[in-house]
Amino acid sequence: MRALLPALAILVLAGAATGLALAGESYTAFVIALVALTALVGIGLNILLGLTGQVSLGHVGFYAIGAYVSGILLLKGAGFPLALAAAAVAAGAVGFLLALPALRVRGPYLAMVTIAFAFIVEHGLIEWRAVTGGANGLMGILPPPVMGLMLAEREMAVLCVALATLALLGFLALAESRLGRAMLAVRDSEVAAQSVGLNPVVLKTLAFVLSAALAGLAGAVFAPLMMFISPGSFPFSQSILFLFAVVVGGAGTVFGPVVGALVVVGLPELLADFAEYRLLLFGGLLLAVLWLAPRGIVGEVARRLVRRRPRPVRADAGAAMLAPQGAPLPLEVRDLAIAFGGIKASNGVSFTARPGAVTSLIGPNGAGKTTVLNMIGGFYRPDAGAVRLDRDLAGAPAYKVARAGIARTYQTTQLFGSLSVIDNVRIALKGDPAQAEALLAFVGYGGDLDAPADDLAHVDRRLVEIARALAMRPRVLLLDEPAAGLMRADKDRLALLLRRIADAGLAVLLVEHDMALVMGISDHVVVLDAGRVIAAGAPAEVRADPAVIAAYLGGDTGRGRPRAAAWDGSRDAVLTTVGLTAGYGAAPVLNGVGLDVRPGEAVALLGANGAGKSTAMRALSGLLRPVAGEVVLADAPIGALPAHVIARMGLALVPEGRQVFPELSVRDNLMLGAHSRGKAARGKAGAAEVAADFEALLTRFPRLRERLSQRAGLLSGGEQQMLAVARGLMARPKILLLDEPSLGLAPAIIGELFDILAELRDEGVTLLLVDQMAALALTVADRAYVLEQGRVVKAGAAADLAGDAELEAAYLGAKAGGA
Amino acid sequence: MGIFASALRLPRLAAAIGLAVTLAAPARAQDTIKVGLVAALSGQSAKSGEAITRGLQVAIDEINAKGGVLGRTFELVRRDDESNPAKGLLAARELVQKEKVVAFFGGIDTPVSLAVVPFANSSKVPFIAVWAAGTGITRNGAEENYVFRVSAVDELVDEAMIDFAVKIHGTKKPGLMLINNPWGESNEAGLKKAAGAKGLPVAGAEKFDNADVDMVPQLTRLKEAGADTLFLVANVQPAAQVVKSLDRMGWNVPVVSHWGPAGGRFIELGGPSAEKVDMVQTYSFSGKLSPKGEQVLAALKAKYPEIKTLADVTPAVGIANAYDAMNLLALAIAKAGTTDGPALRKAFYEIGPYVGLIKTYETPFSVGNNDALGKGDYIFTHFKGAEIVPVGQ
Amino acid sequence: MLILSAIVSGLSLGSMYGLIALGFHTTYTVSYAVNFAQGSCVMLGAVLGYTFWVTLGLPLPLAIAATLAACALAGLVVERALVRPFTARGSSAWLMATVAGGIVLDNAVMFTFGKEPRAFPSLLARTPVDLFGAGVYPLQLVIPVVGVAIALGLHVLLRHTARGKALLAVVQNPTAASLMGIDVKRVVALAFAASAVLAGIAGLLIAPLLAVSSDMGLMFGIKAFAVAILGGMGSASGIMLAGFAYGLVEALVTSMLGSSYTQILVFLAVIAALALAPDGLFGRAAVKKV
The missing domain is CATH 3.40.50.300 (P-loop containing nucleotide triphosphate hydrolases)
Structure with a gap:
């Protein structure tokens, strides 16, 4: 019953449209016919856009091809069914030909191919004068009587509604079918679609052909409905209106194209009295609809109305x-x-x-x-x-x-x-x-x-x-x-x-x-x-x-160097969190984490994969928002601030995977590090300070000096990590966060890196370090927190934790077992 | 947040649409006679729609001031066809069936008018073309033809242009420069036919687009083919580009043009050489005007304050054709004594004489000739500064 | 002589296509969105330039500055109202929204500026000069030079100033850029402003050759989009080259075959080129990762 509901709704809608077309003035019938034809094109476009996620700005081309094929055949005395079939087949065939180049490209490139197609069709119709009648078009295309019945506006309107209804039922069946789901699968993930044995090229081509054929069919009815067609009847803007109909109605929804067709055909009729101001208002109202219903009208309504009851595995x-x-x-x-x-x-x-x-x-x-x-x-x-x-x-x-x-x-x-x-x-x-x-x-x-x-x-x-x-x-x-x-x-x-x-x-x-x-x-x-x-x-x-x-x-045997004398600095924390809770979607990855880092201190954040270490780094630096709980940097709450503001306040994160700017030179990468100093870096004194820091860093990282004007993307992994650390230091941060600095590096490089971290620590740079190599991290750190499932389960001096059997069992145990 | 924000916004949209609907339906008196206009009011040809509107409105104001016709006043209902035949047909249907107009006027685009013609004939409501010059609009083969025209007819204009060129410039080999649109296409056929009738070999027919900036290649081909006179069919902007391209080539050749350049600031766009172009016109507000001309110009200036100089009364043909057409329609209604379509159609053939803006119409229409203007009504003009003056002045 | 005239026309128009297309490139690289009302921004440059200079009689430098400032503002509005609300939700409806914005802008200008094309007076486009037998306006020779100069200037600005590098950083890695204290949203907004300014410059330069009207932008927008795609959305130098190529092919096809087939042949060439090089002629394919 539930499955039949949309089909029933379609039939009721069709009945209402038919009734209105038969009862109203012939103008009403005419408008209904145009809405139905626009819906027909929209349904086709919905197969392409809604099911396979491909955009086309050239559908008016298929519409025109259908109209001309049918118009020419009707003028030559062919029967109506033949004209309709021939138009749909011709448009579908052209759709297939266009799909060959079109589906090699994607995104804006695909949009361009389809735009080019629309213009080629328009100009082709103008120039192929012997067949198309040129710019002045074809006149006197009359729908031939079907089974003795003359097709006037009302009958034509009923025909349009009938075709749109069939297409809508067809779309419904397609969307529910294995084929339709396969198309959706291609839209969601082409990679995964291939791995379940689907051939995206075939599916997308099929969608293109179906879509073109429906547009051609609509055009085939349009010609005798108008009785006159010329290239001017198929302007490029019509393509955009077709796409509008689908987007405004709701791409991928069954009724979206119908609602959209009502908007793009009906709204201008409502606005007809505005004469020259109509387009202006129409454009404005379309914008309003887009703002209010970004998923399309049907999509938005469905989201509000439909409450799904969960169906667990039995x-x-x-x-x-x-x-x-x-x-x-x-x-x-x-x-x-x-x-x-x-x-x-x-x-x-x-x-x-x-x-x-x-x-x-x-x-x-x-x-x-x-x-x-x-x-x-x-x-x-x-x-x-x-x-x-x-x-x-x-x-x-x-x-x-x-x-x-x-x-x-x-x-x-x-x-x-x-x-x-x-x-x-x-x-x-x-x-x-x-x-x-x-x-x-x-x-x-x-x-x-x-x-x-x-x-x-x-x-x-x-x-x-x-x-x-x-x-x-x-x-x-x-x-x-x-x-x-x-x-x-x-x-x-x-x-x-x-x-x-x-x-x-x-x-x-x-x-x-x-x-x-x-x-x-x-x-x-x-x-x-x-x-x-x-x-x-x-x-x-x-x-x-x-x-x-x-x-x-081998990384486990690195040579991190502990501090000579125990750290003894100010107790006023640079960075504090209280009850920090954050995550992606419903389940929080971090749950009420509290930690603090004091000036000049080196703190390690430990935990198994998935414990929430990187999430903590992202939450602290502002890359992950929103977060609950308090985050305080040097007495200022930063929990609600975006990353760039936090960076300017003196928190520098050396992100996981280094994330240097690959196309920029090493020098530019370093100078971008100083960007967060803002005004402080400007003026003579500021620039001199930056230059001095730059020089000092090159002395610390001599390999970067050698590669100063090379593109960062060409550096080795170790060099990129050095660059990322140096880039972070260029900010003169109050605190430097390092996320997995040893990841993917050779043991020798890791040793070198941790030596530098120890040096920085000894010089008084405040560090918060996350690293999979816990033992190594503990050698550099003064204190450490251990995270498990998003909670701090242990905290203490690094020296104590290094020997803690419980920690080894929970975290290092896995590693130790491997070694 | 999203839900609340949208909930707040929804009534605003409703209000906007409500406003739109209210504005769209201003209270109208029951006893007016509605006449319609289906023309390009937006886009590239918006200026033509504006000119037609002004001509019609000035005529309607005049008639209404005298008490209207059959004791009722006229009201103009306008629709934008966006130069799209499909939109034009839809608008015509809406005007006839919803607004119940007794007759309606057409705009600049021949394809739009061609699309409307079968509907006008089948619904038995007179359709009066006041700009589009495509021959097939009035000569549409219908037994009961409800389509009339107060405008040029391409085929006749083409004959007149060739005649004029042969007489004034001694043309032996015409070269055609045509805008790449329906208008250019229909004149290509007409000019070739007219040249053929005179036994003149055509040097070539070249096309260009509205936004082209360089017509030198097309002109060079015509020059190399031996063209001794250019026949130009284009609106003011591309026509100006043709003149500029001639300047750049240094080719001094007579140019005889359809009425397009008269529709705008041709000299401003094309430079001083544009003065050399001879143009067909049905009417110009320049020079010494008839009393009717003075009266209409004064009325235009009074109604549309943005009209300050003669350069602002453009395109004159649109205004003049529309003005005369509206007056002829009023006469037909008065003659018929009803607004009923078939009676109105018959009345069109019985009116006259009428002293109009363009000329005095003795019998503007007769069975078999639904065109009020003929070959003899075209005058050849050229720009002199911002004014349009007859050739020879 | 015929060919020479076509080449001059092709180069001057081509450089403008390239300049407008650079606007698409600028916004696409930072936000994966483009302003489909770019053609309307070209129109805005010409219309405002005319209004400030001819109608209001401002001195030329001031008129140009005011025009470009207004274009920048238009770009900011486009980003804030027509792009960000959609990209923020991961929706691609910005495409429709910017198209609708273009319709609104074109029509609004039609009612304020007027329905008639006006001539944009320029000393450089009044008297043709003789160039190896072909008459050309000095402006036609100036335009490609200015076009290339602006493209190079843009390049220098990007590569050699702190702000430019900040923009490049956003292009390459927005996350890392935000960690450098760069306000990514602001950079994206600025990119849209810059894009509109480029279109405005093109409008100002092209207006004296053409005419100023509210509907002049549409074909420029579409051709420039074709150029941006052909050059490869990510490649600025590729786009300038593609601009010249497009302009030249267009002019040469017109001069050899007549303009009837220009659009058909040029757009067929676009499709063929994309079928052979799906990421544009000068674009680079990204290595796919799974």
Whole structure:
């Protein structure tokens, strides 16, 4: 019944429109006919924009093609049905031809291709005079009688309404169908769509063709309705009005184009008496609608009216996994190589992932793990090598790889955000849709089946993504850091899940940083460093391999230097937080965190991945807003201020991943660091101060002096980190925050970096440091806080914490186990 | 926050729309005779719509001041067609069916008028073209033709232009410079036909767009093809560009133009050489005016204070055609004694003589000829400073 | 001689297309949004220049300054009212909003400035000079020089001043830029102002060659957008080159084949070029990451 409601509404609407058209003056019928035709084009455009997310500013071209094909045929005495069909087919065919170049480009580039198309059609109609009648158009196009019935305005209006109704019902059916969901999937994430075996090019082309054909059909009726067509009937502005109709009505909603058509056709009629002021008012009112209803009128109304009742996974759904398609097969990777701009990201990588086993791919950051995964998954085309399942898949596009039985998940989850949880899984599923719920139960998802994937909590996103991958019934499952950002308990459940998946006969290939997880469930571990395999074997063997320890875990033996004498400064904190609570979406990542940092002190913020360390840094620096609780910097509350104001107040953050300005020179990067000094850097004295600091920093970081005029993007990772720290110091901050400075750096560089941090500390720079290498951080810090699940669970002097067994168990324990 | 803000804003939109609707429906007296206008009031051709409006309004004020017709006064209802035939047809339907106009006037664009013609004939409401010169508008093949015109007819203008050029400039090889729009296209056919009738070989037909700044390539091709006179069909701005391009080429060639340049500040835009261009006109407010001319000019100046000099009374043809057409319509209504369409149509053929602005109409319309102006009513003029004067003065 | 005249016309118009297109580039790089009313800003430059100089009789430098200041203000209004409300919500309805804004602006100017095209007097566009047998207005030779000079000036401003570098920083990494104390929202607003000023300069320069009217901007806006796309939205030098290329092709097609087929051929070339180089002729493809 619920599903039939929109269809019923469409029929009621159609009935009302028909009644109005038959009862009113012929002017009313004429307006209704135009609204219906605009709606018809809008529905077509909605397939393109609403379902696949492609914009077209050229639909008036298809409308014109339809009108001319039908007009010419009718003038030659053809029957009406033939004229309609021919117009739709012709427009659809042109749509197909345009899709070939159009779908190679995106965003504003696509807009330009469609604009160009509209102008080509307009001028083509003017110049092809022998057929189109040139600028003065075609006259006397009369609708031929259909089954003895003369088609006057009222009959034409009924025909228009009937066509629009059919199109609307068709759109409804399409949107609810597997094909429609596949189009939505392409709109939400092309990457993920490919990984469930969808071919985005085919889907987008299909949408383009359907959309063009509907516009052509509308044009085919427009010609005999007007009885006269000329290029002037199809101005470029009409294209914009069509798009307006969809956007104003609500792209992607069933009724959006209808409401939009009412606005763009009806509103000017209401304003007719304003004569020359009509366009001015019309433009103004359109703006008003856009401001009031940015999701479109229907979208906005639906958001306010529709209250969804959650539908959790049923307890009796039965948790079942699907058997993989075909017999179990090993995934064999042989000599896989790829280079980006001369850097060999992967160089002769070979390994085998056996069915029924968990194979893990580990290595330090930047070792090439995700690159290898992307080559297996078909997102990168390898320069050399083979990926064999039942055949060699190297270089095949992602959707073909997925169809061949290799499913995957992503580092940052790639769900179809606007689709419901259940639809995310169903899209990958061939066969019984009920299996989707069983799969979700199998992976341990217990939430709402109808919730849009965008609204899910992090852990649920991971689980749904795995369920979706499993719905492909793959032979091989690739997982890219599935445990990142999960809490311990969730990680444990994930480990069990992966084990069960492998036990069902799949080859599981895991890229993961969490050593406890990797060592706990892997049958086989492959270690990558700098794009090469440096070791492979059982977890115990790999763990004992000295090459692995040196490359991967060596950072733990860095040479941070503690302060000579214990810190003893002012007790008045530079930076204080009380009850700091922050997060993304519903669940807070930070929960009532209180900490303070005193002048000249070095404080470390420790915790496992996902404990909230980076979130704390973002909340303190103003990158994450809003936050609850108090944040005070040098006696001023900053909890509500934006990042740039906080920066100017003297808090400098050296962000995770360094984030230097790659196209600017090292010098420019450093000088931008001084930007936050504002007025203080201006004038003679200010400039001299900046110059002096600049000089001092170059002395501290001699490698930066050598590369002063090089682009920052060309520096090595270590040099970029030095630059990021130096850039932060150029601000002469009251406090310097460092977020994961050691991430992805070679051990020698890490040592050098921490030496510099110790120096800075000794010179009295106030530091707040977050680093995954807790032991190292503790050597530099005076004090430390330990975060767990967004709360401070421990605080104390660095020396005490370093020896604390509880801390080692909770945090370092995982690392220690790995080493 | 979003919900509250929007909730506060919603009534404002409602108020805006309400205001729009109220303004759109000012109280109207029951006993007026409504006449309509479907013309380009916005966009590139807005000036033409304004001129027609002024001509009609001055005529209506005059008639109403004398007590109107059949004891009722006239009221003008205007609609913007945005130069789009589809919008024009929609507006015509609205005027006839909702506003119940007894007759309506058309604007500058021939395609818009062509789109309206079948509707005018089928709904039996007279449609009077006061600018668009496309031949097929009045010669539309309908048995009962409800379309009349007080304006030039392209085919006749084209003949007149060729005749004039042969007589004055001794033209042997015409070169056509045409704006790339429906108007240019229909004159291309007309000029070629007229030249053919005189046995003149056409050197070529070149097109240009409204926003083009350089017509040297087109002109050079005509020059190389041996054109000895240029026939120009374009509105004032592109026509000025043609003159400037001729200057840049240093090509001194006679130019005979359709009435486009008269519709604006041709000398200001085209420079002194623009004075050499001969233009077809149906009317000009320059020079010594007839008493009727003086009277209308005074009325225009009184009603539209922004009209200060003769350079502001443009385009004169739009004003004059509309003024005469409105008066002819009033005469027809008076003659018919009713505003009923079929009776009105018959009455059109029975009116006259009428001393108008453009000329004295003896029998403006007759069965088979729905055009009030003919070949003999065109005068050839050129700019002298900001004024338009007949050729030879 | 024919070709030479076409080349001069092509270069002068092309440099203006490039300048207007640089406006698209400026805002796109900082906000991934463009002002589709850019053509209306070209018109605004010409109309205001005419009003301040001819109608109100201000001295030329003052009139130019006032015009460009007003254009900058218009750019700020566009950003605040037509772009930010939508980009802030992650909506791309700014496209529609700026188009609607352009309709409103064009019509508002039609009622205030008037419906008639007016001539923008300029000593440089009064008497043609002889250039190897082709008559050209001195202004036609000045325009490309000014156009390139402004583009170079913009380049210098960006690369060699603190403010310019702040803008580049926002382009490359808005998050890191805000950590440097750079007010990203303000930079985006300034980019829209700069974009409108570039359009205004083009309007002022082009007006004496053409005529001043409320509807003069539309085709300039569309052609400049084509140029920006062809050059690659992210590449300023690519856009200037594409501007010259577009102007030249347009003028040469007109001079060789007549203007009937100019638009058809030029827009076909645009589609073909984009099919071959989906990120513009001079743009760089981003490495896709998953």
